[in-house]
Amino acid sequence: MSHILKNKVLDDFILWNNLKNGDERSFSLLFEKYYRDLINYGNSLCPFAEKVQDCIQDVFADIWLYRDSLQDNVIVKAYLLSSVRKRIARLHERDYVFKKATTTDVLEFLFDFSIENALVEDEVTAERVLHLNKLLNDLPGRQKEALYLRYHQGLSVDQIAELLDVNYQSANNLLHRGLLSLRKEWKGSIPLLILISAGVL
Missing domain, CATH: 1.10.10.10 (Winged helix-like DNA-binding domain superfamily/Winged helix DNA-binding domain)
Known part of the structure; x- marks a missing residue:
């Protein structure tokens, strides 16, 4: 693992555990750090930008609300991407876009690669x-x-x-x-x- 990657993981580990202990600043820093990545990924799974933003907000609201029960050893970016994906899948199910959806397999990946x-x-x-x-x-x-x-x-x-x-x-x-x-x-x-x-x- 490169020195830069080690520092990134360490930073996330510190911020995550500070968040678990009720530190609002760490919570905000993680939100700011990964919001754009989550928006990009969410938009690749759902064509409605406002709903994607709502799902991301809901994910972070749950993280803060249930911070006491969060796991300690978490790869934060992967956890957030997975949480957003599951939230959007539930949104599809709730809106009857996909009836009786029980897994995230129902999601269609909408991202278009565009190489410079x-x-x-x-x-x-x-x-x-x-x-x-x-x-x-x-x-x-x-x-x-x-x-x-x-x-x-x-x-x-x-x-x-x-x-x-x-x-x-x-x-x-x-x-x-x-x-x-x-x-x-x-x-x-x-x-x-x-x-x-x-x-x-």
Whole structure:
């Protein structure tokens, strides 16, 4: 684990435990730190921006209200993304968008990858990047969501598995199959993973 990543995890650990002890400043700092990521992810699962904002607010309200019962050892970003996903799934169920929904599998992943053309240096590569955008967005929803969580949100395979409510091997397979499909088509000089990680959020 890099020094920067260690510091980030340590910072989250401190803020989380301060929050559990009733520190409003730590609560606010975590909200500010992850709000944009949660908005981006929420918007990829629900086309109604106001409802996404309400779900995020509800997640944080519950965190504060039930802070005494929160677990100590939590990867905060993964926990928040998972909580928002579950909240939106319940919203869909409540609104009868998906009847009798009991898991988050009902959610359709709506995010569109859009790789920066500024990364490419010639017209031929630019055309290939446009093609790669299409390939990414044509992937099955679960594969696309797994790639998004891995390369845009920086989650580990274990965290993706927990968030998507699948086992480790299934999450790994989603990533592997998605990348395999892309590698079959990508012949550009720019490494594929750099391009996937550089989409506009």
